[in-house]
Amino acid sequence: MHSMVNDDGTMKAESHGTAQAERPGAATGKVKGRPRGRPRSFDRETALEKALLAFWLHGYEATSVSDLTRVMDIGAPSLYAAFGDKRSLFEEVVQVYGATYGSFIDRALAEEPTARAAVERVLREAAAAYTEPGHPHGCLVVHAAANCSTPEVEQSLRDRRNADIAAFESRIRADVAAGALPPVTDAAALARHTGAMIQGMSQQARDGASREELEAVAEIAMSIWPRTGTHTG
Amino acid sequence: MHSMVNDDGTMKAESHGTAQAERPGAATGKVKGRPRGRPRSFDRETALEKALLAFWLHGYEATSVSDLTRVMDIGAPSLYAAFGDKRSLFEEVVQVYGATYGSFIDRALAEEPTARAAVERVLREAAAAYTEPGHPHGCLVVHAAANCSTPEVEQSLRDRRNADIAAFESRIRADVAAGALPPVTDAAALARHTGAMIQGMSQQARDGASREELEAVAEIAMSIWPRTGTHTG
DNA sequence: ACATTTCTCTAGTGCCCGCTATAAAATGCA
DNA sequence: TGCATTTTATAGCGGGCACTAGAGAAATGT
Structure with a gap:
């Protein structure tokens, strides 16, 4: 009962392709023609x-x-x-x-030259992304599994949130090691502060805050960083 | 059908007393003795x-x-x-x-001499309250009605969150008017930043942050305020 | 043509949801 | 001892939940 192998010994298909590689006849070697049976009626x-x-x-x-x-x-x-x-x-x-709406964090961390610049960009882009018209406000990863009675689902998004904070922390540590930030910098606390800001801004967006209001919050939040370069006060 | 008046013309009781004044025979004038019927078996x-x-x-x-x-x-x-x-x-x-777990915000706003002192105390007490053993972590008002399919319930907690931010804002405005904060202070943004910090710290507490970690976040968050008095930085 | 494969449609399954009808139990008052 | 009043336990209401069995429909292969 309930096996993955059919009576004739062949494997069951498990059709619903897990995200990518939507069934180009992988195992059989066939690549071109349509699958085999009735085609799906939706995209x-x-x-x-x-x-x-x-x-x-x-x-x-x-x-x-x-x-x-x-x-x-x-x-x-x-x-x-x-x-x-x-x-x-x-x-x-x-x-x-x-990979789409939430990718701005990884992109900022990868592209910006310093941790501070990355965080500044993250907060500024969060203000825009979380209030963008055409889709719900706030961050799906922050809110969609809150109060979830399936613990695994709740934990999976929690892991994503904590992974972002860990990424901030390692980026900050790199700057400390490189001398771009003072040696006394508490990288973990700074990273957690950034995470809290993002999550708080997401909640604010859900509660009705506008893009401009969130940008003002982001600007205030950035004033915790040690001053570097020019600045207009 | 479905009336509040019984067949004999008397009013239905609607017994479940709404929070306080647990039925001391209000309408009848009686005050002392037990109610009338079978007593409740639980507190x-x-x-x-x-x-x-x-x-x-x-x-x-x-x-x-x-x-x-x-x-x-x-x-x-x-x-x-x-x-x-x-x-x-x-x-x-x-x-x-x-009135109990969440009262520390109103108390700080009422008791502290300045907006800054109030916010500092709020953030510090939030770090403790949101990680206290013996009850769930984080803030009930922030999380308990997230993704709620009863819009009125979700809105009622949203209103409470926004009311807290409005209270911060008016407290900050008072300090600006009194000269305790610079005239250029963006009270609304500062208040919203405080709200975002509280909500972000609450989410962090739910995600496993300790009291010490949240206190470090709170300390960092407080560095946005204009310097007054002594400081060991 | 015809079997094979795969998808779609109808119509459910059992389960848990918020909530309640009913009658027995426990009190006060006469 | 009744009798009125209120709370209790039992048992079940209609309805929505995630999910699926079964038959037919639409494509493929030979």
Whole structure:
């Protein structure tokens, strides 16, 4: 019972492709032609984006499968065939979110020359991203699994939040080592302060704060950093 | 149907006393002796505190009535008779929370001589309160109605959060008017920054930050304020 | 043509949700 | 001892939840 191997010894397909490599006949060697059976009647990426917006707006728990099938405009069996269960769909949504709406953090850390510049850019871009029209306000990773009765889901987003703070900390440590920040700098506390600012700004965005208001908050928050270079007071 | 008046013309009791004045025979003039019928078999305040802890830990939506009756150790009909419905119980819980665990904000604003001292005390006490053993971490008002599918409940806590920020702002404005802060001070932004810090620290507490870590964050956050008095930096 | 594969549609499954009807139990008052 | 009043425990209401069985529909292969 319940095996992954069929009666004839072949493997079961596990069709719902986990995000990328949407079934180009990988194992068989075939690459070109259409799959085999009846083609899907909806665009998977489009449906995924609709699911993303629903989860972003209402959170994991409060978004029912019935809500999802309505906004994705597909039937429940199609959803389960294409994405697995609700939790798998959410995990895929989080992955897509991190690679698109949430990518500004990694990008700033990678591209800016100093930790301070990276954090300044992160806070400024957060103010814009969290209040952008056309999608829900705030950060999905911060809010979508709050008060979740599935502990694994809540923990998975918690891990993402703490990973961002760890990334801030290591970036700050690098600057301290390079002499761009004073040796007495408390990198962990500075990183956690940055994380708290981002999460607080996200909550503020959900509570109605405008982009300009969040930018003012970000500017105030940046005044904790040691002064370097020019400045207009 | 569904009237507040019984067949004999008398009024229905609507017994579940809304928080205070637990039925001392108000209308009849009687004050001393026991009510009339079968006495309640549980302590209302104790049960309310248990409900508070459950809502604090899991949030409004994820705490089911079945959860509540279990932790309060009463049957569902007793819960409904004593507290109304789930939403009324939650509102009463929020009120109790604000008068106890959450009262440190109002107290600091009322007792400290300056806005800066008040905010400093608020942040320091938040670091302690949000990580205190014996109850869930973080702030109930910040988290318990996140992703709530009952908009009124979500809005009611949002209003409380924004009211706190408004209180910060007016306290800061008072200091500006009194000359304790520079005239160019952006009171709204400073207040919102404080709100974001509190909410961010609350999220950090939920994500596992310790009291010491939050105190370090609070200390960093306080460095945005114009320097007054002595300082060892 | 015909079997094979895969997706879609209908219509559910069992479970838990918030909530309540009912009657028994426990009190005060006559 | 009744009788009125209130709370209790039992048991269940309709409804929404995540999820799926089964049959038909639409593409492929040979």
